Amino acid sequence: MMDAHKLDCEAAESDCRFIVQSEDEGEAIKLARTHMHEVHGREVGDDELREEYLQVV
Ligand SMILES: [Zn+2]
Numbered sequence: 330m331m332d333a334h335k336l337d338c339e340a341a342e343s344d345c346r347f348i349v350q351s352e353d354e355g356e357a358i359k360l361a362r363t364h365m366h367e368v369h370g371r372e373v374g375d376d377e378l379r380e381e382y383l384q385v386v
Pocket of ligand 1: 338339345346347364368369
């Protein structure tokens with residue numbers, strides 16, 4: 330079974346219930362970046378997302 334990459338936005342931004350989960354790390358990062366930008370107005374780099382936000386589940 331493949332690992333999935335998951336961002337639980339509630340852990341990063343309280344009051345946000347957004348969760349993205351994908352077996353494709355690139356896709357998870359892309360979706361997470363789009364969400365951070367559109368919903369939170371934040372530019373988060375790929376490395377920062379990978380290190381600070383994404384969990385492997
Ligand atoms: Zn969010």
